[in-house]
Amino acid sequence: MSRTTPPRPLDITQLFPELREHSTTATRLHPRPGEPTVADSSVGGPLLWPADEPWPVCDDAGAHGTSNLTTPAIERRKREILADAWARPALPGGEFLTAAERAEVDADKHLELDDLLEEPIPLIPVAQLYRKDVPDYAGPDGTDLLQVLWCPVDHEDAHYSPKVFFFWRDSAAVGQVRQTPPEPAVISDMYLPDPCVVHPEQVREYQYADLLPEDLRDRLDARDEELEEEDEDELLDYQSALSQAPGWKVGGFARWSLTDPYPMNCSVCGVAMTLTFTAASTDWNGRHCSWRPIEEDPDASPDFVSVAFGRGYDLYVFRCPESFDHPAATAMQ
Numbered sequence: 001m002s003r004t005t006p007p008r009p010l011d012i013t014q015l016f017p018e019l020r021e022h023s024t025t026a027t028r029l030h031p032r033p034g035e036p037t038v039a040d041s042s043v044g045g046p047l048l049w050p051a052d053e054p055w056p057v058c059d060d061a062g063a064h065g066t067s068n069l070t071t072p073a074i075e076r077r078k079r080e081i082l083a084d085a086w087a088r089p090a091l092p093g094g095e096f097l098t099a100a101e102r103a104e105v106d107a108d109k110h111l112e113l114d115d116l117l118e119e120p121i122p123l124i125p126v127a128q129l130y131r132k133d134v135p136d137y138a139g140p141d142g143t144d145l146l147q148v149l150w151c152p153v154d155h156e157d158a159h160y161s162p163k164v165f166f167f168w169r170d171s172a173a174v175g176q177v178r179q180t181p182p183e184p185a186v187i188s189d190m191y192l193p194d195p196c197v198v199h200p201e202q203v204r205e206y207q208y209a210d211l212l213p214e215d216l217r218d219r220l221d222a223r224d225e226e227l228e229e230e231d232e233d234e235l236l237d238y239q240s241a242l243s244q245a246p247g248w249k250v251g252g253f254a255r256w257s258l259t260d261p262y263p264m265n266c267s268v269c270g271v272a273m274t275l276t277f278t279a280a281s282t283d284w285n286g287r288h289c290s291w292r293p294i295e296e297d298p299d300a301s302p303d304f305v306s307v308a309f310g311r312g313y314d315l316y317v318f319r320c321p322e323s324f325d326h327p328a329a330t331a332m333q
């Protein structure tokens, strides 16, 4: 089943034609739990990784934060137990979990995991995206596959979010595929994506208001204030309904809603970076969000991937437009 973003409640360029110059496209990924293979675009799925290429690790031991640590095995078992518990009638006595289940869910509380942060940590697969599936794919000539991996613990040098790495490759050049990538001995329980298939859909976006020319921004703000007085802001305001899509996506613009916008400049060459990939705590924001795909139940949880950043923020990942070899950088918003 595909996923379809409802048409915007109004075409904002009818009111502000100049916005056409501050517009771009994004591909919403709409990840949903499934069983992707290495031949599929996916979130949290297996990667088409050459058997003879070393698996990347993060050895920034000094930057690793100690919040929410667990192991992949415990976290997967915990999710399984909780999903089963939600799906069944309450236990006798009204308990949510049996004592045995409770012990498994709490197993990581008794482990001393901090020391493992000193060792190199194998990166974990976050997404792989084939050019043929993703209209907003960007990558070096001769590549058709973007692989996104991250170091699955908080990084003090990345505003306490995971450190993200991009890899591009030509899928036809991959011979033998690595079957069992190494798993990290320690992760944050917030940074292990469940395997998801994706349903790419291209949408149009407009630049975050604070990054528009001042005159245009002022007129948009004035309109949003008028709407607020009429109690129609949720449905029609520029920022929540008309400009940037929420959720996992490729391309598009960032919503700088936690901090004000700040420059994202390449750490190697200093040029302004380009938003390339967004990982999100939820795929839309609340029951009345107009970005919820028409196929979805209004009461469904918008969290399909089991990844979360801070208090439900998004993680924007930027690349250098001068060189695909320069490191990615992130902003949590």
Ligand SMILES: [Zn+2]
Pocket (backbone or CB within 6 Å): 058, 059, 060, 064, 121, 151, 152, 153, 155, 163
């Ligand atoms: Zn790391």
Ligand SMILES: [Zn+2]
Pocket (backbone or CB within 6 Å): 266, 267, 268, 269, 270, 271, 320, 321, 322, 323, 326
């Ligand atoms: Zn650069």
